[in-house]
Amino acid sequence: MSTSTTTPAGVLESLPGQLLIGGQWRDGRGGAFDVIDPATGEPLRAVADATAEDALAALDAAAAAQRGWAATPARQRAEVLRRAFALMHDRAEALALLATLEMGKPLAESRAEVAYAAEFFRWFSEEAPRVDGGFRPTPEGTHHILVMRQPVGPSLLITPWNFPLAMPTRKIAPALAAGCTAVLKPAEQTPLSALAIAQILTEAGLPPGVLNVLTTADPEPVGAALLTDPRLRKVSFTGSTPVGSHLLRGAADRVLRVSLELGGNAPFIVFDDADLSAAVDGAMAAKMRNIGEACTAANRFFVAESIAEPFTRMLAERMATLAIGPGSDPRSQVGPLIDAAGRDKVAGLVDDARAGGATAVLDGGPLPGPGFFFAPTVLTGVAPDARLLREEIFGPVAPVLTFRDEDQAVAAANDTEFGLLAYVYTADLRRSLRVVEQLEAGMVGLNQGVVSNAAAPFGGIKLSGLGREGGREGIGEFLETKYVGIAR
Ligand code: NAD
Numbered sequence: 001m002s003t004s005t006t007t008p009a010g011v012l013e014s015l016p017g018q019l020l021i022g023g024q025w026r027d028g029r030g031g032a033f034d035v036i037d038p039a040t041g042e043p044l045r046a047v048a049d050a051t052a053e054d055a056l057a058a059l060d061a062a063a064a065a066q067r068g069w070a071a072t073p074a075r076q077r078a079e080v081l082r083r084a085f086a087l088m089h090d091r092a093e094a095l096a097l098l099a100t101l102e103m104g105k106p107l108a109e110s111r112a113e114v115a116y117a118a119e120f121f122r123w124f125s126e127e128a129p130r131v132d133g134g135f136r137p138t139p140e141g142t143h144h145i146l147v148m149r150q151p152v153g154p155s156l157l158i159t160p161w162n163f164p165l166a167m168p169t170r171k172i173a174p175a176l177a178a179g180c181t182a183v184l185k186p187a188e189q190t191p192l193s194a195l196a197i198a199q200i201l202t203e204a205g206l207p208p209g210v211l212n213v214l215t216t217a218d219p220e221p222v223g224a225a226l227l228t229d230p231r232l233r234k235v236s237f238t239g240s241t242p243v244g245s246h247l248l249r250g251a252a253d254r255v256l257r258v259s260l261e262l263g264g265n266a267p268f269i270v271f272d273d274a275d276l277s278a279a280v281d282g283a284m285a286a287k288m289r290n291i292g293e294a295c296t297a298a299n300r301f302f303v304a305e306s307i308a309e310p311f312t313r314m315l316a317e318r319m320a321t322l323a324i325g326p327g328s329d330p331r332s333q334v335g336p337l338i339d340a341a342g343r344d345k346v347a348g349l350v351d352d353a354r355a356g357g358a359t360a361v362l363d364g365g366p367l368p369g370p371g372f373f374f375a376p377t378v379l380t381g382v383a384p385d386a387r388l389l390r391e392e393i394f395g396p397v398a399p400v401l402t403f404r405d406e407d408q409a410v411a412a413a414n415d416t417e418f419g420l421l422a423y424v425y426t427a428d429l430r431r432s433l434r435v436v437e438q439l440e441a442g443m444v445g446l447n448q449g450v451v452s453n454a455a456a457p458f459g460g461i462k463l464s465g466l467g468r469e470g471g472r473e474g475i476g477e478f479l480e481t482k483y484v485g486i487a488r
Contacts, residue, residue: 006093008044008101008328012192014094017047019054019215020198022061023208029054033217035192038104038336039326039371047191050214052225055183058212062154062181063231065209070151070179072207074129081125081173083204088118088197095196099164100327102190104335104372105290107327110165117165117197119454120470124173127475131178146484151179152257153233155478156226158219158247160239161338162293164190168197170458170469171236172211178478180234183212185222187239189338191215227251236477237261238295241418241463248466259467259477261295261459263392264420267413268298269435271406272306274425274447280314282449283398286423287315288322288376289450291335292396293342295464296421296443296451299393301400302409308402312380315398316362319376326371336371337395343372346395349388353399356383364396390416406435414440419462423449442468 017032018025028048035044050058069077088095095117096110105113134147155175159167168184175182186194198213216222226232227250237247238261251258268286270279286298303311327335337343347366354360364375376396382389388399403409413422423445424435436444442460445451452458457471467477 006097008097011094011098012045012101015045015192015195016199017045017195019048019050019058020195020202020211020213021054021058022064022212023202028216030216030218033188035102035189036339037101038338039328041370041372044101044192047195047215049218050216050222052221055214055222055225056229058183058214059154059226059229059231061209061212062183065181065207066151066154069176069181069207069210072179074131074179077176077179078125078128080201080204080206081121081128081177084201085118085121085125087200087204088114088121091200095165095193097328098196099190099193100335102192103161103164104338105327106332106335107330109290110327113163113165116452116454117163117169120166120169120173123454123470124177124475127174127472128177131475131479141488143488144486146486148482148484149479150482152478152480153180154231155180155182155234155236156223156232157182157184158223158235158237158239159184159186159194161187161189162290162295164193165197167238168194170474171238172197172201174469174474175236175478176206176210178475180478181210183214183226185214185216185219188215188217188219223247224250227254227256230254233257234478235259244465257477259469260465261469262420262463262465263418264295264297264460264464265299265390265392265416265418266296266421266423266441268301268423269409269413269425270301270303270307270311271409271424271426271428271431272304273427274307275427276307276310276314278447279311279425280318282423282425282445282447283315284318285449286445287398288319288334288396291337293338293394295392297393298398298423300389301398302403302412303400305402305404308400312361312378312400315400316378319378319396319398320362322376324367324373324375334373334376334396336373338372340372342394343374346374346393346397349391349393350377350379350397353379353382353386353388356386358382358386358399361400406431410435410438414438417463418460420460420464421445421451
């Protein structure tokens with residue numbers, strides 16, 4: 001894909017649309033399936049449909065390449081990643097358009113995603129040569145302890161549709177930096193961005209078989225064939241909690257290393273001492289980034305009673321001004337939701353809340369087609385048993401609830417099975433630390449509405465997952481520790 005092909009037809013036609021196995025682009029044994037444009041409901045283009053047999057061919061290639069890639073000097077592995085980082089920047093416009101076409105988000109957000117996604121290649125190119133070990137004496141003085149860190153081995157990387165560029169790079173980069181080979185299975189809704197990344201890595205000099213890509217409309221048999229094969233050593237999954245726990249059960253028989261980045265139900269707490277306009281800015285970012293289709297999306301707003309009225313009014317006013325339209329139109333600020341099922345799920349959650357007594361301060365809702373658009377909605381008076389307080393909304397809907405004091409705010413925020421992220425707005429330092437310490441979440445945005453950064457350990461607790469991606473921790477998910485006892 002070159003920089004000159006930044007028209008929809010250009011970016012779509014420059015993609016291979018096949019499976020990448022052992023350095024070769026191949027057709028899928030299952031034929032092909034269409035990728036749908038969520039802004040129109042029409043097919044964008046067809047890609048290969050992999051079967052379980054294709055999956056095993058991809059693992060053959062990954063297993064065959066494992067020894068050579070692990071033995072490749074870390075500096076050389078790093079340079080491939082660094083070149084991929086540069087190529088992503090060279091092709092930023094084409095990649096952004098591709099992500100927008102298949103996922104729906106506004107172009108400005110796709111451009112930000114290209115930069116975020118590329119950053120994983122740069123960050124892990126810097127981490128690759130820093131993998132180290134240790135040398136220690138035993139307390140008894142009987143022998144020495146040598147600690148080595150080695151690649152886990154062939155890894156299965158499964159990614160969701162909501163960040164079609166960044167979710168693949170957040171896994172590919174640490175896996176390759178650690179010396180692991182991989183099979184990537186992107187989401188069936190958004191396989192095109194993943195193919196573009198594979199194309200870039202190939203051009204960056206990645207040896208055949210180190211990264212293999214399987215696009216498929218039917219992920220279960222592909223996943224099952226790989227999880228039960230003794231050559232696979234690791235599965236790293238980002239997606240919904242039910243699929244994540246299904247894969248965790250599947251990984252149990254072979255005791256695979258597992259990393260899971262799952263769903264969220266982020267609380268967004270605003271104390272009465274907070275800078276109100278900064279809190280509304282943060283709320284807009286935390287709610288509206290990615291059309292609300294982010295695991296990090298603020299799902300429940302808890303606002304101190306004394307400022308709830310102005311906060312809700314300001315938030316509703318801001319959400320009402322957003323321009324809704326196809327992400328590829330540069331004026332759009334709210335693109336379509338991913339598909340009819342996603343739009344209908346959001347509508348169902350709003351209907352359930354309203355049936356339970358909620359009031360729409362901003363009365364958005366599903367829009368007529370073509371495409372799967374949903375207008376921003378703000379709700380108050382939401383009953384405690386409303387489904388949207390328990391489930392990920394994954395759309396532009398903001399339920400605003402109130403609290404009397406700090407203890408009530410923390411208890412309400414923690415009243416969820418999820419624990420990915422929480423947001424807190426307060427100007428009081430002692431309160432900040434007290435509250436942050438008590439929140440049951442893997443990440444906290446303190447007076448800020450976006451936390452994602454390649455240099456930070458991203459991940460959740462409770463039903464939100466296992467392990468961390470990014471930061472110094474990310475590469476560790478793809479490394480084993482070996483201890484060698486050395487006689488004195
Ligand atoms: P999903 O769970 O439906 O699908 C995720 C991936 O799993 C896709 O590639 C899909 O094809 C694959 N998959 C589905 N069933 C499978 C099976 N039986 N075997 C193997 N693979 C299978 O999730 P989604 O709808 O694509 O993404 C949205 C979800 O992802 C939300 O819950 C969101 O919170 C979560 N998410 C989490 C993070 C995070 O970092 N915690 C980031 C982004 C998205």
